[in-house]
Amino acid sequence: MELAGELRAEARRTGERRVLVLAGEPERTRDRAVDALAETDIPLTETRLLGPASFLDCERHEQSRASELLGRTLSAVVLDAHAELRPNALGTAVGAVDGGGLVVLLTPPLSAWPDRRDAFDGALAVPPFDRDDVTGHFRRRLVETLRAHRGVAIVAVDARGDTVEQRGLTDPAPRLPRPPPRPPADHAFDAATYEACRTDDQRDAVRAFEALTEPGRAVVVEADRGRGKSSAAGLAAANLALRGRDVLVTAPQYRSAAELFARASELFETRGVAVDAEPAAEPQRLTVAAEGGGRLRYLPPGRAVDLPDEPDVVVVDEAAALPVRRLEAMLDAPSVAFTTTVHGYEGAGRGFSVRFRDRLAESDHAVTELTMTTPIRYADADPVEVWAFRALLLDARPPVEPLVADTTPESVTYRRLSATDLLADEHLLREVFGLLVLAHYRTEPTDLARLLDAPNLEVRALTHDVEPSTARRWSPESRSDGGHVVAVALLAREGALDAETRRRMYDGERVRGNMLPDVLSTQLRDEAAGVPVGRRVLRIATHDAVRSRGLGSHLLSEVRAEFADAVDWLGVGFGATPRLARFWRRNGYRTLHLSTSRNDRSGEYSAVMLDPCSAAGRELATRHTGWFCDRIVATLTDALSDADPDVVRAVLRAVDAAPDPDLSPWERRLVAGVPTGAAILDTDPDPFRRLTLAHLVAPADPAALSDREERLLVRKVLQARPWGEVADELAFVSQRECKRAFASAVETLTRLYCERGT
């Protein structure tokens, strides 16, 4: 097959990538792939195979282990999709191939592929659904994009021979090589640094990093993958070290920061600067040998948060992958840089924006922000990037702000969007997916497949209808009524599980989907929790230009109106923050559980809340509320002793109960002795805990205690923290002062809860 050689030649000439699809029976396409690669000059050392069969003499991984390819620079990746296609593996495969390289995709005959159910589809079939309930929309759309996009060759392979359906050659006019960037007009780092930059974007990023020379600065660089942000940080970090700064670098794995260290080492070398490197294949510590020289060191995030040896500058690479709590800890350094990937082939992460932006803005650091767009590893106009971004919706965005700016709850329409509706209208699909991406930590290509094909998921949205003057032009086949998506909710059907599934779940076996029944039956030991049926709000997001206008609440009330007669409960599990807990409470959801370990990604404790809709739902909620009230005090002094007091307050306030402190006569005398200084908490904290719980869950007078008094009760009484620590945290001038405030709070609680009926 000469086509492969031609594709490779064109890819090399243009610095772009090409895709070769070989469609047919597994063995035939595998044989063809071997021939095709042999026809190119790509060595097997620069080739990887993703799939179950070892038919090429190169490194091979299962699709589930595609992440082994992340950050690699390869000339060819062969993805064998006969047994299954995992969308994440497709994204990762494309992302790992450099300009000049080929992605080879082995598939069943394309016309039949969408209707076949494969192993990945099996994973979308969560109980009580089975594989036949899964649809093939994602793959149908994928095939359409393969057929429609430039740079994609399709060859049908069958017993009669090969049929080239499309050649994938684009015959581009020769392009002038990109001129190297010139140093900026004024710059503090030397010219050699700027000469080492590959693009104007990278130069601008390095220039922005100059700010870190001073304390009190923060620099944020956002880019899609492969734009050279780690390298920019490396060039800057080397300069800071040359100026005597101690630069601490952290990243989820050293692998990501390795490029940063590589650029820094190269710069030291070109400048002829002697460095002491840690003697290892991958030096993680470089110290400038000259007098007054600084250093560059890597520490994993868990150690970096303590800022050992008080670094001058901290560089956090791939910040979106770290929990917000860790990012916050870095703000204690004099200057900090954060680089984050917005659209990666393996998924888009907006965690950084979602929760950290506000905290950064509130910090004392002056913030400089920058975006890098020009790719470095392949040419700017690479058609394979265009195809992959479209096929996997990696660049989906919500509508631009002016289109939605005047939205109100009165101007919107509630819409039930089926997968067919979404597929019929690419704009609508992009807006829905874009909103989900923008508002959440991590959205992967697999999430798109799930949205389009999983039988247990439903999409509900609010659209804002546009005035004719601002309405975008609709293509003739578009079936949308012209509204723009301003809020979206993704709902998962859960529960209604048969006895056998419930038993397996209760015994600790993992049952896909069904997160709330799973938590309630396995962890909270209630086998019957899987009987009622519900809808879990898997995600909800409002366009950030129109938040806090009641749209999220409006969407939830429409969802309730639609489902109240059909389900036993509506529910949610989310990384609890005070604002979010308040949002759910105001919308009628009530706490049943607060997890005892932090979520890996958000770093928050997860809350489970329910809004019962039927007698069975109410029964479920009532018994779990009771158990929650019985255990939460013990958990707060133990596993949850470090939970944020405002999270604890907000989560307790959302409990649907009125716990009775029920103090014995002796306990009342103990509590009554505290305001006068006669008695102390330590004698028996238990009655104080019951009083505090009663007040935080169902206050007799919600304004009786100040926020600070309530935090003090959480920290000291519920979480049993030492007086000194509590006094410091709550900014009391002394422990005495703190104890006095405690005595006064106890006096209020006594008045509210102990004088009744005595």
Ligand SMILES: CC(=O)SCCNC(=O)CCNC(=O)[C@H](O)C(C)(C)COP(=O)(O)OP(=O)(O)OC[C@H]1O[C@@H](n2cnc3c(N)ncnc32)[C@H](O)[C@@H]1OP(=O)(O)O
């Ligand atoms: C299962 C889950 O999806 S949980 C995660 C929820 N989603 C997110 O955190 C994504 C980002 N945030 C958002 O998209 C929105 O802020 C939503 C969906 C939380 C709320 O939507 P809105 O349309 O703003 O809600 P609405 O106007 O009805 O209610 C506002 C209340 O929501 C809460 N809220 C508003 N903004 C935020 C925010 N950025 N983060 C958390 N809570 C918020 C507050 O309690 C707010 O009340 P306030 O304005 O008096 O402080």
Ligand SMILES: Nc1ncnc2c1ncn2[C@@H]1O[C@H](COP(=O)(O)OP(=O)(O)OP(=O)(O)O)[C@@H](O)[C@H]1O
């Ligand atoms: N100035 C440079 N000099 C030499 N190589 C560079 C330079 N900038 C980028 N590169 C190369 O381009 C590729 C991408 O760069 P880098 O890893 O810095 O980008 P990134 O935006 O951090 O990407 P990722 O998100 O994939 O980690 C790397 O292979 C790197 O070696």
